[in-house]
Amino acid sequence: MQVEVGADDPRLGDYVRLRESSLRRSLESERGLFIAEGEKVIRRAVEAGHRPRSFLLAPRWLAGLEDVLARWPDVDVYxxxxxxxxxxxxxxxHRGALASLHRADLPPVDDLLGLDRLVVLEDVVDHTNVGAILRSAAGLGWDGALLSPRSADPLYRRAVKVSMGAVFALPWTRFPSWRDAPALLTGAGFTTVALTLADDSEDLDVVAERLRGPGKVAVLLGTEGxxxxxxxxxxxxxxxxxxxxAGIDSLNVAAAAAVACYALAPRVTR
Amino acid sequence: MQVEVGADDPRLGDYVRLRESSLRRSLESERGLFIAEGEKVIRRAVEAGHRPRSFLLAPRWLAGLEDVLARWPDVDVYxxxxxxxxxxxxxxxHRGALASLHRADLPPVDDLLGLDRLVVLEDVVDHTNVGAILRSAAGLGWDGALLSPRSADPLYRRAVKVSMGAVFALPWTRFPSWRDAPALLTGAGFTTVALTLADDSEDLDVVAERLRGPGKVAVLLGTEGxxxxxxxxxxxxxxxxxxxxAGIDSLNVAAAAAVACYALAPRVTR
Structure with a gap:
């Protein structure tokens, strides 16, 4: 339903000041919403079952999203x-199309523990990194992601955008407790693989040879820095x-995640 | 040399409106400068031989950069x-420390063609991606990078920052011509590896087995999208x-670069 609005219309309240992350975090959690940006990402959000609250579109985007809007005739289109x-x-x-969508309840951790290949984030706090990691995990055939309580929100606009909507395709949820997370994984039968620069660590090449077959593998990625x-x-x-x-800093966590997901992905042949 | 300045002092002209990329591109190319941000990155720029034009520091960063500033007593410190x-x-x-530095001449392409493992960018136009790719290439032991004429500037502030200063450590330059670049590489004895989703492409696992030994390998990465x-x-x-x-978009080019640089890096053992 197309609605005419001015810039100060209170019905645009879901979309205000999208760059102010602390304001947005409290606003989005209070209202139980998240923002999707760009036609492709909006489409993926809706197709994944996220219910729209409203759309905010430049006129030229109306035609491209016509079928999506038609499925939700009662939802306001500004x-x-x-x-x-x-x-x-x-x-x-830039992309001229925004949607505000309802957040659904996250799946229980047990649902994720039933899968075979998990990416596990410990306090990865940068939205770009979280989005990039979930995109790589989905693309490289991993089954899901588990996040520590303090990790950044995969449904934050920037994470959604960087993930190209992979945050809708890849199952993910949060651990209720940082401390108990490793035990939950091993208790569920996972081989947990910690990515680290520690001296007692093994070379990824070597470990990948052992773990490329079928089986439950969780790769653990730590906080930036x-x-x-x-x-x-x-x-x-x-x-x-x-x-x-020697002498070069560690990889960025998103690059390290891509490398680990590639190396440890189950290979059909080999 | 510490100098007192107000916000409208023309001597701060190197630092104006750092987020306006089209303004910055013309300003930096006209003046032959680039901006480094944060103590660690400034330090790496100077250590790599880049000559500072000036520094812009919050008071609390003076002590941390004291040794760097002492090496350049005639350079203004605002x-x-x-x-x-x-x-x-x-x-x-955020990091309270900026430096403006002189751009040095880029090395000739022939210097790069003498190396063994090169990352080659065709019109990668996003500064974040260029910075991330150069960081991964440096970290994973590659020798240098070659960029098509239209690729984004590795010395743009955002690229420098994302690279964590790897743009100073890793030798890189630009091809004079997009069209002639592939022939230059093969003429110099490189096996050129095109990363693509084309149907006639081979699996990276298989190619990596062949190319992991010593030899000249250049990995070609295409434009975003x-x-x-x-x-x-x-x-x-x-x-x-x-x-x-199946059904998932390609990886982000920086993630793909990390995977390819890992898979195709020369292995000492194996």
């Missing part, structure tokens, strides 16, 4: 020019390092 | 509070694809 969109959101909306906590690293089944050139 | 820094640059400077041009892909020695789950 058609605004780019200047109004910029005034509301606080930045130039400091890496995995001792608690997670030392309780893991195996500690691995990506072979690195 | 000490400003964070409000002034924000007024000049147009955003909150469309990937490699036909010209680059079809003239390559081999076309490879990273095994992907």
């Amino acid at each position: 058609v605004v020019d780019e200047a109004v969109a910029e005034q509301v959101t606080g930045f130039h909306v 400091a890496g995995l906590s001792d608690h997670w690293a030392q309780t893991a089944s195996v500690r691995v390092r990506i072979p690195m050139r | 000490v400003v509070d964070e409000a002034v820094a924000e007024q000049v640059t147009g955003f909150h400077v 469309a990937g490699l041009s036909d010209h680059w892909a079809q003239t390559a020695s081999v076309r490879v694809r990273i095994p992907m789950r």
Whole structure:
């Protein structure tokens, strides 16, 4: 349902100041919403079963999303020019299409523990990294992701965007407790693989040869900068390092995740 | 040499409106400068031989960079509070330390062609991706990078930051011509490996087994979205694809680069 609005219309409240992350975090959690940006990502969100609250579109995007909008005839569609969109959101909306969607309840941890290949994030706090890691995990054939309580929100706009909507395709949820997470994984039969630079770690090449077959594997990725906590690293089944050139910093966590997901993905042949 | 300045002092001209990329691109190329952000990255730029034009520091960063500043007693050090820094640059400077440095001439392409493992970018236009790729290449033991003329600038502030200064450690330069680049590489004895989703591509696992030994290998990475041009892909020695789950988009180019650099890095053992 197309609705005419001005920049100060309170019905645009879901879309205000999209670049102010602390404001957005409290607003989105209070209202139970998240924002999807761009036609492709909006489409994927809706197809994954996320119920829209409203759409905010530049006129030229109406035609491209016509079928999506038709499925939700009662949902408001705010058609605004780019200047109004910029005034509301606080930045130039390159893709000209935004949607506000309801957050669904996260699946229970047990559902994820029933899968075979999991990416597990310990306090990865950067939304770009979380989005990039979930995209790589989905693309490289991993089954799901588990996040520590303090990890960044995969449904935050920037994470959704960077993931190209993989946050909708890949099952994920949060551990209720940081401390108990490693035991839950091993209790469910996972070989837990801690990515670390520790001296007692094995070369990823070598570990990959052992773990490429079928079986339950969880790769543990630590926070930006400091890496995995001792608690997670030392309780893991195996500690691995990506072979690195001397004197260069560790890889960015998203790059390390891509490498580990590639190396440890189950191979059909081989 | 510490200098007192206000936000509208023309001597801060190197640092204005750092988020406005089209303004910055013309300003930096006109003046032959680039910006480094954060103590660690500034230190790496200077240690790599880049000559500073000036520094812009919050007072609390003076002590940490004292030795660097002492090496350049004639270079202006503008000490400003964070409000002034924000007024000049147009955003909150999280790390409180900026430096403007002279761009050096790029090395000739022939210097790079003398190396063994090269990452080659065809019109990768996003600064974050260029920075991330150079960081991964350096970390995973590759020798250098070659960029097509239209690829994004590795010395743009965001690329420098994402690379954690790897753009100073890893030798890189630009091809003078997009069209001639593949022939230059094969003429110099490289096996060129095109990363693509084409049907006639080989599995990266299989190609990696062949190419992991010593020898000259160049991995070709295409532009965001469309990937490699036909010209680059079809003239390559081999076309490879990273095994992907059906129905998921390709990996982000920086993730694909990390995977390829890991898989094709020369292994000492094996």
